[in-house]
Amino acid sequence: MTHSKRLAAVACAALLSVPFMASADDAAESPISWEVGAVSDYLFRAASQTDEKPTVQAGLTWTSPVGLYVGTWGSGVDFGPGDPDVEVDFFVGYGFDVSEQVNFDVLLNRYTYPGASELAYNELVTTTTIADTWKVNVSYSNDVWNSGTDGWYYGIGGEWGLPNEFSLSANVGRSTFENGVAEDYTDxxxxxxxxxxxxxxSLGYYGADGNGRDNFGKLADNRVVLAVKIAR
Incomplete structure (x- = not known):
């Protein structure tokens, strides 16, 4: 995948692309959690990773009693002709309760692309969860999109219960880049x-501002995404 293609599609541990996690009760029963699913479009910070096509995804995580965890997550991708066709992420993290209402999690994620190893890069992701409702995300890469430059992501989101066991979620995020690798944008x-x-x-509606559409073209147009996932 060329650098320009990388700008048109980026990759897992973000507010719109977080692996579907097992419930706390399941985690208490077993240190191993897994998820499999399908999405109508794999988005990463509002940019399609699959050229606006559906794909399958899967992940596996081992969590220790002290909050340390390691795992892997994969998805189909489509950045144009040739490799890669798959993204495989490897991550290690640690989460702990700051108080009864606040949890802090730090994760180091390695984005890899079999058949295009030169595109791999790392990102440090921190997530603060407040009152089991709000999540604040700050992420940093010193080699964003394998560009050799720094990139930051700042996001906030929430989830609220609705009648009949439905939930409503919303989020907003801001990506910033150094050295003009791309325009700063909001998703x-x-x-x-x-x-x-x-x-x-889940059924969601996602989009980006004008700078995001300038960066990614039609891959950042507003769109509806359907996701069906099974996790334990």
Whole structure:
């Protein structure tokens, strides 16, 4: 994938692309959690990673009793002719309760692309969860999109219960870049979801501001995304 293609599609641990996590009760029963699912479009910070096409995704995580965890997550991608066709992320992290109302999590994610190893890069992701409702995300890469320059992401999102076991979620984020690798831009999303046992179905509407559309073209147009995932 060329650098210009990288600007048109980026990659897992963001507010719009977080792997579907097992419930706290499941985590207490087993240190291993997993998820499999399908999405109508794989978005990363409002940019399609699959050329606006559906794909399958899967992940596996081991969590220790003290909050340390390691895992991997994968998805199909489509950046144009040739490799890569798959993204595989490897991550290690640690989460702990700051207080009864606040949890802090720090994760180091390695984005890799089999068949295009030169595109791999790292990102440090921090997430602060407040009252089990609000999430504040700050992420940093010293080699964003394998460009050799710094990139930051700042995001805030929330989730609220609705009648009949539905949930409403919303988020907004800001990506900033050094050395003109891309224009700073804002992404946003709003969605509804419902759980059915170990399955979850969500429908969301996502988009980016004018700078985001300048960066990624039609891949950052406003769009509806359907996701169906099973996790345990």
């Amino acid at each position: 946003w999303g709003v969605g509804v979801s419902r759980g059915f046992g170990i399955a979850n179905v």
